[in-house]
Amino acid sequence: MEKSGSRGDGATVNAETRPAFVTIALVAFALLAFAGNSVLCRLALSSKSIDPWSFTAVRLGAGALTLLALTSRRTRSATLTESRRADWKRAAYLVLYALPFSLAYVALDTGTGALLLFGAVQLTMLFLGILAGERPRPLEWLALSGAAGGVVYLVLPGVRAPDPVAAALMLAAGLGWGLYTVAGRNGRRGADPTVTTAQAFRHAAMIVIPATAIALPYWSITPSGVGLATISGALTSGIGYAVWYAALRDVSTTRAALVQLSVPVLAAIGGVVFLSEAITARLSIASLIILGSIAAGVAGRRQASSRLGSS
Secondary structure, eight states, X not given: OOOEEEOSSSOEEETTOOOHHHHHHHHHHHHHHHHHHHHHHHXXXXXXXXXXXXXXXXXXXXXXXXXXXXXXXXXXXXXXXXXXXXXXXXXXXXXXXXXXXXXHTTTSOHHHHHHHHHHHHHHHHHHHHHHTTOOXXXXXXXXXXXXXXXXXXXXXXXXXXXXXXXXXXXXXXXXXXXXXXXXXXXSOTTOOHHHHHHHHHHHHHHHHHHHGGGGGGGOOBOHHHHHHHHHIIIIIIXXXXXXXXXXXXXSOHHHHHHHGGGHHHHHHHHHHHHSOOOOOHHHHHHHHHHHHHHHHHHHHHHHHHHHHHHO
16 A cells, blocks of 8 residues: 655655665756757857757657657646646746757856756746745755856856846756656656656647747758757757656655756766867866765755654
């Protein structure tokens, strides 16, 4: 029989949760996928092999087709009927993230964009978590501050005053991703994360693809650009987001916000590998600060949960 109980952070957990190492593996894959999106987007837009509108449309379309193909043989009519309204809400959040993300990276450098995006994501998820009843403990606040400080240290020395429109777009993208993540975590327990992600992508593509007609005079599409956008949509977005949704059922909103601060570091490492960017002492130090803070916050939450469970 299924039992549930409080986790101490405002979340309700199921006694039949998956093993911890499985959740860790899912989260790790998802975070690598998020970093991959940044690398792929930078590769496509910096080379001007595709415009940001077309990149977003191809990305969401490829994600929708991939996920719908994976779920086409599943019996899910009841699930889809019950979650149709939620699917459109998630789709709106997905569009709010994906389109401003691409548009902003045309005018923002990588460091500034990462700082604005993940700062907005963190604040959005923390605010929504507090509204839902979560109360971060002092060590978690310290960990969040340390991780955020590491991100600032990584990017601030090279940051100039950003273009205000591009900055606003990236903040909007962070808001959209934060809302999308929380919506996935709070989704109906038992719903198939791949199915719900597929429907969100399908509806998001239905919104974005017709909207690209507005930007027809600015289209710039090459086979390499389409290829990069397709990989971003099918693998690092579609499958990556489905995996993230699956992992979120066992992760608090606070911890989900915390671990995502590792993505700028992962993206920077991806830049070194795929864009021939130099490895710097600043990158190494910032990585230690961010990843160390995340480890401290996660360990603190685990110890507090263990004490509550034994009392």
